[in-house]
Amino acid sequence: MTFQIVFNLYPYQNVLLLPSANVVQKSKDGQLSHLVQRATTATVGAYELVPTEVELRLLDLIDLLNPKALEAKYKAPKAKTWPTLAQLLADPATKPIVEKFIFSKLDVFFSEITQHQLPLTLDAEHKTLAKDVLLHCSESELIPHLFFKKNPGAGIEYRLRLGTETEHWDICEHDVSPLTNTDPAWILDGHTLYRVPGINGNMVKPFRQKEAVLIPPDKARTYFRQFIAKSVRRSRVEAEGFRVERAEHLRSTRLEATENVLEQQWLLKPVFEYDGAEFAYGDHRDRTTALDVPPDEAGEITVHLICRDAAAEQERIDLLNNMGLKQSDHLYTADTENRLDGLLRWLAQHRAALEAAGFRLVAPQIEGKTISLTTGELSLRSEAAGDWFDVQGQIQVGTYTFSFQRLIPHLLRRDPYFPLPDDTFFLIPEEWFARYSDLATSIQAQGDALRLPKALYTLLQGAEVESTADEWPVIDPQQIDYHPSENLKASLRPYQLAGVKWLIGHCQHGLGACLADDMGLGKTLQTIATLLWAKENLLAKDDPEGSSAAGQLDIFSAHRTALRPLSALVILPASLVFNWQRELAQFAPSLFVYAHVGPNRQKHLSTLSTHDVVLTTYHTARQDLALLEKVGWKFIVLDESQQIKNRESDISKVVRGLHGQHKISLSGTPIENSLADLWTQMEFINPATLGSYPAFREQFQTPIERQSDERAKARLFNRVQPFFLRRTKEEVAPELPPLSTQVFYCEMAEAQRKRYEGVKSAVRNEILALFDDPKTRFQALQALLRLRQLACHPVLADGAYEGASGKTEDVLAQWDLVRRAGHKVLFFSAFEQHLQVFKRALETEKTPFAWLTGDTPMPERARAVEHFQTDSRVQAFLMTLGAGGVGLNLTAADYVFILDPWWNPAKEDQAIARAHRIGQAHPVTALRFIARDTVEEKIILLQERKRQLGRDLFAAGAEFPLWNREDLEMVLGD
Known part of the structure; x- marks a missing residue:
């Protein structure tokens, strides 16, 4: 048994038709048969129906046009009760407002139904078969034809007929019902749904019962001004008995940006403007008739016959074709994505040439805002300042100049409308949102200055910020000068050597790092080699003459240097303490190591501060926090750093609160349970890189985990990738047995x-x-x-x-x-x-x-x-x-x-x-x-x-x- 979502129109109080949807059973031969249940997003799943995007949009429209939803929408503020929809439509004060909303949504509903040829029934009920009340949704539009005949002394005879360019028929001869009172009108002709551009539904009503309307002479001007004047330019008009004036001069060609709402595209529409009429490119009429209705009663209604100048129009079209535009169905696109900012950019670049050739450019109106036909230029520059980058930026829009700081709120809200002093709005290009939004979320304003933490240098790279090449801490292991120390009693494999260089590079730039190699690839050895390098290089620079404290350690090992202690704290699970002790003794015997574990551990500052490496467990670190905080740690290393994944746990808070000049985390699985684990890892190695946790959850975790947002995933990868090094066994150790x-x-x-x-x-x-x-x-x-x-x-x-x-x-x-x-x-x-x-x-x-x-x-x-x-x-x-x-x-x-x-x-x-x-x-x-x-x-x-x-x-x-x-x-x- 199979089912289908079928849309429906039902009468509301015999006032208008509203949409609904039903789950309909299909017969063995595929015909729509009995209604099963009202279709909503909550009910269709029970019938193994997965609505398409179009069907979901239509179901949303149906919810908006539900009588209860409309009544709630238009209730008075703080009112405990509110009028019914029928009362709203009967009240002269609310009727036009409510009807405007309903009919605008019905226009979208009918357009979607027609374009995608979805099934639509009329007043389907459980006792009827859906196939018996199925409507035909015509993809062809009806053209209105207006006829006026002046009868001296008797007034004006007015007819409205519908049809094609060449054939038309009287409305009273068909079963015609107007469904909307907007332009375009939507009508039912029997069981066929038609779109009728150029008129509104109210204009159809007088002709449902008669062929013509007689307008008395004393009412003609008022009738024409109120009911006819707006529609006559977009309809086919024939007039008899009026004074006729002929015009054929192409005054200008209007270029306007028009939106295809269904396809979410912006297109350029050429419109040829004559005195008294206009023709869209693609309009097949070679002439039209217009009526001039003077405001004073003594004036005479004049018929204007406008004939098109085909040669002049073709010159304008040839010019557009030669300027790089792409034509589709008599409309033009300026870029492959058909976005408005692409059209505006093209118009701004060619504005002078277009206006010189007789084009008139019309600024688009969006949400009541006039969009400026100008392009913008944005320039950013950064300078390194310790652990920060100072960022300066400037925006140039036409003749106006603004600071980058003015743009930041728009980037954060994804508000593309930037107000200009001339009361127009600059449309922020989509590329700016893609390139600068991530930077805007992390940059910090201090008065007129903008600062960015050093660890977020990739945001500057992604935003193409000007800077000297050596300011950004780009870490390339091949460019780092490192040769394993003689005191390292191990041979590093090539990938391990690269890993050590990578850790050293981060250390040199003052950045934390997470070594996330596959289990079993020697993360411990790579870390030991890095600590040994730090002991012999960083401390040598800090204290070239040595120190008395370090000299006291010579009695313990002939290998140990006269440098002061490294002071590296390694926090790890209890099960790994002996493993680290063994590998440190085996691979770096010159390092002085103390295991700060067990009930007999020495809780003395002097003990901790006189060793190169101090090993302790996560639980011990929590217990001895006050002692550990007193040591000036050069390094803090976390092994199996996923142990701090729970950001609310005491252990996580303790470890993240410890201060160390350099931080390294080791984990084969830095993400175990959710992306929240990644935030905690980064908060340890490079605090503030991912912002506060609520901000991280809003910008990254929720979009990625719940919506599989690839863009958010790419932005997150860009932020954290420089600080994570992960190699798998298959990549670097192919000699491993299978x-x-x-x-x-x-x-x-x-x-x-x-x-x-x-x-x-x-x-x-x-x-x-x-x-x-x-x-x-x-x-x-x-x-x-x-x-x-x-x-x-x-x-x-x-x-x-x-x-x-x-x-x-x-x-x-x-x-x-x-x-x-x-x-x-x-x-x-x-x-x-x-x-x-x-x-x-x-x-x-x-x-x-x-x-x-x-x-x-x-x-x-x-x-x-x-x-x-x-x-x-x-x-x-x-x-x-x-x-x-x-x-x-x-x-x-x-x-x-x-x-x-x-x-x-x-x-x-x-x-x-x-x-x-x-x-x-x-x-x-x-x-x-x-x-x-x-x-x-x-x-x-x-x-x-x-x-x-x-x-x-x-x-x-x-x-x-x-x-x-x-x-x-x-x-x-x-």
């Missing part, structure tokens, strides 16, 4: 399935109801968590459960195959309880394994990693995603088991990267175990749906806001 990822679907055990389906049926509606209320949303997520646990193993939700789990059996079977083949496996789960299931199974089999969760003490973490990496008997490493998914080098494993899917696919990618990274010698296989017909299947579908934007903005498969109702319904659906 990674194979597979989804292993598991069938639930029978008892498990019954338990799962029972809980799902019980909680589905409850989850949706709880989710709709922000106060109970956490309870909804807890209920959803229970379904995920049941999909893994019911024992996770009910410790008394003694039945089987299909997934557990499948995982253990795969483990047995892999173990027997001599492979090592990383087991990852979001639930420690789930790991406990496999821990008990391994213990039962007396199989050695390594274990790591968030509760594992730091020394035991290092021993667990070492145990797994070096002991061939330990083939299994069980870890939670949170504790073991980042920062660890576990290349002894060549299999990764993801026991349950996580909402954020980047978390799983990070976990897999513990094995698939630099140093891996074997192909790596990752198995994702998914319980079939459960929320887990929906989660992996959702994961892929959420990845793409993260790929576009540097993140490895980032997830975007999962928790909206649409996503939740999809996850809980059948």
Whole structure:
């Protein structure tokens, strides 16, 4: 069964016809049959109907012309009650206002219906078949023909007929109904809808019952002035018995900008002006008749016969054709996009030549504003001033000059109408909005001066601002003079060398940076090399003679220089402290390192300030904020910087509040949950680059995440791209062995399935109801968590459960195959309880394994990693995603088991990267175990749906806001 949206006209109080829309069932042969329901944007989805853009516009018009909407629109201010639409149309004071609005909207409605040939019915009801009341919407217009015959002593006989150029008919001979009282008129002739330009609907009414109207001599002038004079120039006129004057001189050619509202185009329309008449280019008449009705009663009505000068008109058209315009249907375009600013620019450039050739240029009127026929020139220049750029700008519009500062409010509001002293308006070109709007949102006014933070230099580049070449901090690793220090005990791969140079370049320009390389490409090593460079170069410049404090450190290492301490603070997850300690000792033994962690850490300023590198965890940084704030940090480095993504968390606020001369963040996934994560990252490395969070949300996050706004995405990319460096394994480490990822679907055990389906049926509606209320949303997520646990193993939700789990059996079977083949496996789960299931199974089999969760003490973490990496008997490493998914080098494993899917696919990618990274010698296989017909299947579908934007903005498969109702319904659906 198929359905269609069908538009309709229905009578309102026998006063006029208003539009509506219906969902109509189609018969087997494709005919429109029975009405099913009123069609609105809210109802059509139930019939699998997706309205087109045109249909959506028409549905909006129908809403505007709903009687209740019209009554509300025209109610008196503060009135508790208001008149009905019928009363508004009966009141002489409100009738013309209401009718003007209704008929202007009906004109658009009929134009859209006719142009797109959409189905339109007349007074369709449920008892009728739509095909029986279907109207034909003619794409051909009717031409009005006016006839006047002067009868001496008897007055003037006036006829109005409709038809084509050559044939016309009396209105009274047809079933004609005027639908609007505006020009153009829209009429129904039987069941055919016509557009009639040149007259309004009221002019048709007298001729529905008779062929002619007799105008008495004493009423002729008044009648002609009030009813005929405005229409006679746009209609075909024949007159008999009047004094005739002949004219054939082409006085001028008017060029006016006209808007095609339906196509959203601006076009140039040539109109040939004669004394008493005008002809649009393309009008096929070779002559016309005009009536001159003198204002005084003694004057005589005169007929003017205007004959066209075809040769003179052709000269004007030839001139336009030779001036670069493109012709289409007797209209002209000046640029490929058919925008008004393009037409104005062309008119301003050719104004002198056009006026000399007899053209009259008419300034367009938009929203009551006269648009100036002038072009504008905008020039900007910047000068570097410390951490800022001073920006000067000037606008030249004709003979007027303004500061760029005057333009900024218009750019921010996207208001294209810039007022000029002569009471006209300069139309700000669309290119200016594209080029300067981003700059306008970020530039700061201080009196008459404009300033821009140094980190936003790309906005100056995009705005083509004049500046000396070396003012902008453009960072090209190939142009940075860096050679690895002898104290760096590692060989840098080419991409790592480029990464170090990139970090150094940002440091030299006083800008923060985020190294967002794929997991396993050596972000730690690149950072260590950068810190070592800073120690040996920046401090050498700051303190060429050394310092006594640094000299005291010589007793610790023969490698250490006499430079003062670097004072670099590295904040990282607890699980990575030992990894950083090991790599610093291995690759940069000359750096003096202190791990500020654990209950026995030394809370002394002297301890922190006498080391090159201080390692601490995010939680410790929060606890020891007062102490850390006292140190003048040269560098602050965040590893796994996505830890600060929640801008409202204490940890995020603490870290972003710490002051350091240079800031570096490291993350394979700088965007994990939403674009809000990116704002937090930038607020750490280069504060104010993305503005306040509310401004960022309005300008970037909402348009990109909710509307997929490509323009907003490009603007955001332009701002942040210079500060993010991301390379993937495929790009820079092709020698890595292949990674194979597979989804292993598991069938639930029978008892498990019954338990799962029972809980799902019980909680589905409850989850949706709880989710709709922000106060109970956490309870909804807890209920959803229970379904995920049941999909893994019911024992996770009910410790008394003694039945089987299909997934557990499948995982253990795969483990047995892999173990027997001599492979090592990383087991990852979001639930420690789930790991406990496999821990008990391994213990039962007396199989050695390594274990790591968030509760594992730091020394035991290092021993667990070492145990797994070096002991061939330990083939299994069980870890939670949170504790073991980042920062660890576990290349002894060549299999990764993801026991349950996580909402954020980047978390799983990070976990897999513990094995698939630099140093891996074997192909790596990752198995994702998914319980079939459960929320887990929906989660992996959702994961892929959420990845793409993260790929576009540097993140490895980032997830975007999962928790909206649409996503939740999809996850809980059948």
